[in-house]
Each structure stands twice: as C-alpha cells, then as structure tokens.
Amino acid sequence: MNINLKIWRQKDKKDKGRFKAYKLQNIDPNISFLEMLDILNNRLIKEKLEPVAFDHDCREGICGSCGFMINGQPHGPQKATTVCQLHMRSFNDEDEILLEPFRANSFKVVKDLSVDRTAFDRIISSGGFVSVDTGKAEEANSTVIEKSNADEAFLSAACIGCGACVAACKNSSAMLFTAAKVSQFTLLPQGEPEQKERVQSMVATMDEEGFGACTNTGACSAECPKEISQENIARLNREFIKSQL
C-alpha cells in the first residue's frame, strides 16, 4: 500500500515546528506503524536527512514510551491499542496520515514527535509508592484481599503512563493518570496507611505541574490504550475529599 504522511518536524524545544509531507510506497499492510516509521527513517538517513524522532521501547504495549497523535487521536484509530501495537492494515491505500506530538503545555516537545513527560515522574515521586514495611512475597500472598478490590487494583495498575489521556483532553488534564496511580494503592491494604498524604501530595503536584482540571468529558478513558475507566477519577475525588475532612 501507498501512504501519504504529514509529520510534525521540530528541531528542539525552541524551534517553532512545521508539518512536512512524506510519501511511502509499497508498504506491507501487516507491518506495525512504528516499523513503517523505521522504513521512513532508514530512507531519510540514506538521503542524509534528519530522521523523525519518536519514543518507543518495548513495542509490545507495556512500557508506555510510545505515543503521538495520528489524525487527531492519541495512539491512532484502534481502540485499546498503543501506537507500537497498531498495524498498517488499520489504514487504507493512499490514506493521508497526520502525525503530531502529544500537545499540552506540561508536555514540551523535545523533538519532532517526542515530548517531555517527566511531569508524570514528578507526580509519581510525590506519592506514588509504598514506604511502609510490607514484608516479603510470602506476606503478600498471605494477606487477605477481597477479590473485587484485587481485580480493580490490577485494572488501575494497568496504566502505563503514556500520557494519551492528557493529549486527548481538551483541558490537558492529568486526572486519569493520577487517579489510576492513586487507585492502585488505595484499593490494597499495603497502600492504606499512607493514603491521605499520598492523595494530597499527588494532586498538589499534578496542579503545580500545570495540568488542567477535569471537566468530566470522558475523552481520556475513550482514548486510553489500557481502557482505564472514569471510576478511577471518581475514586480519586472521593479519596481527596475524605483526606480533607
């Protein structure tokens, strides 16, 4: 198949950036989206041009490195799929495909499609951990945890921190990410003792980092590759309100 790419090119943080068009011919529909970009980059390198920068690591949907906007959707058109797991067969021959970095003032563009998501790391380091003694693996296995809580915590922990939720949101809010991270601890007994300080300081960091406030449009969950649900945000709100009472 042939495709017409339009890719955001931006040298560094200071550069203004612009779209550039690229044509690729005879692309196998069964290769992945990132492999298609590898083909483009090999060509650019041969032509002694600057390859397109984009983040990636595991390429199996678990690390959270990859992610950019494809035709206005974070991670592209396929539901519950990271861009590294997207295939060219999701597109049609001669399609025009627009690639942009995730846009949010808290995610500055580093280069081309790669953005600085260290704001997420700072949210995590302000409370997304357990520092009480939880014992060894045996203790973990012998701690009685309600099945429904364990399942919910597992679903929340599926968040890979990719930032698509922020990019999807008209307010550039990081509520879904923060909510998932608070939830995965709240729901388990090991997270309980530090719950109050955790939720307060993670929300404070989220605000300080300049993310917007949620207006419950639901765009985040709809675009999240791990389908993190809105219930996490409700839980975050409950925990935050409780922590202030």
Added chain:
Amino acid sequence: MSIFRILTSSIGKKVLMAITGLLLSFFMVFHLFGNLFLFVSEQAFNSYVEKLNYFKPLVRVAEFFLLLFVFSHAYTGISLWWSNRKAKQKSGSYSKTNTSQAARTASITGSFVFIFLITHWATFWYKFNFEHPESYYQVVLGNEVGFGNPFFSVFYIVAIALLGYHLKHGFLSAGQTLGIKGTKYEKIYVGVSSLFWLWIPLGFISIPLWFGFIKQVVSP
C-alpha cells in the same frame, strides 16, 4: 475540607462548583412549583406571591445564599476555565471523539445562563420587590417585561433550553466530581438526572410557550 484547599486545588474547586451547582438545581424545583400557579389562576398566583412576602426575612436569607452559590459557582467555573486554557497548547488537536457537545460547551452555556439570571433579576425580581405591583400575574404575563412581549418569551425559552443543556452535562458531572461513579448510589443518581436537565426545564419553558404564543393574557 479546609477553605484554603478548596480555593487552591483543582479538585477542591470542582467540588465547590459541583455542590453549588447541585444546590442551584434543587432550588429550581421550588421555583418551578411556584411558577406553575400561573396556570391555576391570576388570584392563585398572586396569593402565592403574597404568602412568600409574608416570610420576607426568610426569603431574603435564601436569596443571599442563592446569590452566593451563583457567584461561587461562576467563580470556580471561570477560574478552572482559565487554568485549563493555560494548560492547553493553542496549536494542535485534542480528541473530540467520544465526548459530548454538552460537556465541551459547558462554560459557554453557563455564561449564557449568567446573562439570563442578570436579566431575570433586573426585570421580574426588581419589579416584584421594589414596585409592589397590584397584580404580580400581570407583570409576568404583561407586555413590558413579561410574556406578552414575544422578545422576552423567546429569550426565556432559549435561555432555559441552554440551562437544560448545561445541566445535561453538569448534573452527571457533579456526581462524578463528588465520586458517585462506581458506588451503590450511581444508579439512583443517573435515574433522577433527567428530572433536572429535561423535565424541570420543560416545565419552565411551558410558561412562556403557553402564555407567550398560545393563550396570551395581555397582547403585545
């Protein structure tokens, strides 16, 4: 919750917006109840207003709180709108798929409702309280600021429709902000939501529709 955190944190502001929005929504129930006396008779409506006048000090306290709610609600709304504007990059796209129009336009419909409230106070409320008309019924259905004037009828119908649209998102959004999703109260809450965004606004709209266009009491 400490007052300081309410006014400084994003979730605190949202909670304040949700609570004040819900209290205003509940007020609409009482307001509509009173308005419906217009359909009974001139005398019934006038004597209802007279009864309220009898409890004037209480009504004043209620009015003070309603005003406080409207301003707290608008203040938090505008403040969140402003910080969200700053968080967003002007260029580039965000996702419009899978989100509702009502959600995306809540600040616009809210602002229109605010203009409506100012008009409402400057006309009916002012006349009721400071001009002591002979018949309140004639003020509401008359052609000066009432529904005998097609301009006011249309304005009211549009404004209430937009308020309903504001609440179509707002009522459920307030539930989410207060953490109702995923709890045992979610079903009931979603169940009653249409009362607030659909049925009560329709009740309000029925008045300018009937007396403005179907059975005029005072002609323009």
